[in-house]
Amino acid sequence: MTATFWPNAQHWSCEIPLHTPHPRLEIMAATGCVQLSDLATPIPDQEFLNLEYMDWKSGGDTNFAPIATADGELDCRGFWNGDNEHTDKDAIFTSNAEICPSIRRYVEAIGANFGRVRTIKLEPQNYDAAIRNFHRDDNNRFNPDTDGWVVRTWVELTDNPNSYMLLMDCGADGLPDPATEVRVPLHRGARFIVDTQRLWHVVVHNGAEPRYALITSVESGPVLDRWIRANLP
Numbered sequence: 507m508t509a510t511f512w513p514n515a516q517h518w519s520c521e522i523p524l525h526t527p528h529p530r531l532e533i534m535a536a537t538g539c540v541q542l543s544d545l546a547t548p549i550p551d552q553e554f555l556n557l558e559y560m561d562w563k564s565g566g567d568t569n570f571a572p573i574a575t576a577d578g579e580l581d582c583r584g585f586w587n588g589d590n591e592h593t594d595k596d597a598i599f600t601s602n603a604e605i606c607p608s609i610r611r612y613v614e615a616i617g618a619n620f621g622r623v624r625t626i627k628l629e630p631q632n633y634d635a636a637i638r639n640f641h642r643d644d645n646n647r648f649n650p651d652t653d654g655w656v657v658r659t660w661v662e663l664t665d666n667p668n669s670y671m672l673l674m675d676c677g678a679d680g681l682p683d684p685a686t687e688v689r690v691p692l693h694r695g696a697r698f699i700v701d702t703q704r705l706w707h708v709v710v711h712n713g714a715e716p717r718y719a720l721i722t723s724v725e726s727g728p729v730l731d732r733w734i735r736a737n738l739p
């Protein structure tokens with residue numbers, strides 16, 4: 507079976523910086539992804555089902571519930587719209603945060619500077635549909651070169667053992683290199699951290715029901731390094 511789509515050099519992701527002076531974490535250097543231990547205590551369903559979701563398409567047929575944003579408003583836009591050159595850090599909790607106290611505590615317990623925090627609701631999409639949404643993130647726009655590289659961490663909120671996040675590093679041409687493919691499992695409680703500006707990524711969701719996950723932008727540095735090492739399997 508041949509995929510009907512594959513990104514080429516005209517893909518918008520190819521314009522996103524890959525090599526920059528920002529300090530990165532050694533523990534993420536090899537593959538750009540670290541699998542963490544499964545969450546010990548599941549996030550209660552009502553903490554993600556009862557949030558206010560907004561229609562925002564990214565990586566498929568998606569809706570997002572913003573839990574922390576640049577200004578604390580319920581808003582899915584990036585941190586740098588209009589005149590506002592706000593790095594994806596120093597986020598402020600929204601009204602949704604009151605509905606999900608254990609999510610809020612989880613994010614605060616990381617201890618690192620965090621940016622966008624939101625839950626994603628992703629409708630099912632098979633491999634061929636997902637690959638059309640394969641992309642890299644623009645996580646470090648306006649982030650000063652001397653500040654830590656912003657990466658993203660996930661907690662899977664629903665149980666989707668037949669779904670996975672597809673990751674590929676860039677080849678010499680900047681396009682995804684199939685030789686580097688990694689498939690991250692998406693069972694309930696699965697946790698991982700990904701350099702989504704470095705790696706092409708998308709979720710292949712083979713379920714029949716929407717998949718929910720928590721996504722948090724975090725700044726690389728000694729605090730995040732300690733947190734990762736304390737949460738390895």
Ligand SMILES: [Fe+2]
Binds near residue numbers: 643
């Ligand atoms: Fe992304």
